[in-house]
Amino acid sequence: DAGITQSPRHKVTETGTPVTLRCHQTENHRYMYWYRQDPGHGLRLIHYSYGVKDTDKGEVSDGYSVSRSKTEDFLLTLESATSSQTSVYFCAISQGFDQPQHFGDGTRLSIL
Amino acid sequence: KNEVEQSPQNLTAQEGEFITINCSYSVGISALHWLQQHPGGGIVSLFMLSSGKKKHGRLIATINIQEKHSSLHITASHPRDSAVYICAVRFSITSNFGNEKLTFGTGTRLTIIP
Numbered sequence: 099d100a101g102i103t104q105s106p107r108h109k110v111t112e113t114g115t116p117v118t119l120r121c122h123q124t125e126n127h128r129y130m131y132w133y134r135q136d137p138g139h140g141l142r143l144i145h146y147s148y149g150v151k152d153t154d155k156g157e158v159s160d161g162y163s164v165s166r167s168k169t170e171d172f173l174l175t176l177e178s179a180t181s182s183q184t185s186v187y188f189c190a191i192s193q194g195f196d197q198p199q200h201f202g203d204g205t206r207l208s209i210l
Numbered sequence: 211k212n213e214v215e216q217s218p219q220n221l222t223a224q225e226g227e228f229i230t231i232n233c234s235y236s237v238g239i240s241a242l243h244w245l246q247q248h249p250g251g252g253i254v255s256l257f258m259l260s261s262g263k264k265k266h267g268r269l270i271a272t273i274n275i276q277e278k279h280s281s282l283h284i285t286a287s288h289p290r291d292s293a294v295y296i297c298a299v300r301f302s303i304t305s306n307f308g309n310e311k312l313t314f315g316t317g318t319r320l321t322i323i324p
Contacts, residue, residue: 140214140296140314148310156311188253195310196241196300201253 101125104189104202112210117176119205121189123169129192130172131199132156132164134185141188147172148195179209213237216297216315224323229284231318233297236278240300243312244271244282247294256282256295289322 101124111117121130131146133156143156145164153164161183163175176183186206190199213236223229233242244256257264257271259280264271268287273280284291294317301313 138316140316141298141312142314143311146311154310186251190253198243198255198258199312200255201245204251204253 102189102191102200102202104187104205106205107203108206110208110210111179113180114178117179117207117209119174119187119189119207121172121174121191121202123172123191125191125200126169127191127193127200128169129195129197129199130166131190131192132162132172132174133188133190134158134183135188135204136185144174144187181209183207184209213301214297214299214313214315216295216318218318219316220319220321222321222323223287225288227287227322229287229291229320229322231282231295231297231320233280233282233299233315234278235299238302239275239278240302242273242280243298243300244280245296245298247296247317249293253296284320287322289324292320292322294319 103122105120129148132144133141135141142158144158144162145156147153147166165173186204188204189202192199215234217232241258241260243258245253246256247253259273268285270283296317297315298312
């Protein structure tokens, strides 16, 4: 299995608080992705990175920011969490954008 | 409108049955992926294909580029095949959707009864 670790695995927090999710990889893959998964929707891309300090927005990027200061770490931040951001968040990595993606185990985030 | 449509949404079958899950998409693609999401939530990539057919064990994936359609088949199904199967496409560079990203279907929930 690809070495991808998401932390935390579960988090409950209150509306208006900042939240940071971490994705750590040991595969030295160039591409890293953050998705959210909600009932009735397919996985939706929030942000992705194609290298250190190189990031781009996905289809549901509003309310989220990301940073990638090292190849192995990709952080997703909710500056002021809202209840609509309650979801399961998945990190994925790939060697190239045209290669299969390998997924982390997910983070279940509840915003009360 | 979802550019990637899967059918059926839910499928229940008896152990041993031949299973077919379908995926259709709206515009030209560079590649199509099939993924499996286990009941515990983990997601595993099964296949990536851009033409023809691929086989791995009891799983077979086919794609018809002209008809914009792909199928995932499972032969001799087993309860451990119970999972959500997800189709995802990377649209071609000439589409308006951007070709560096995947667009996902909503998944087919498969339940195999012993």
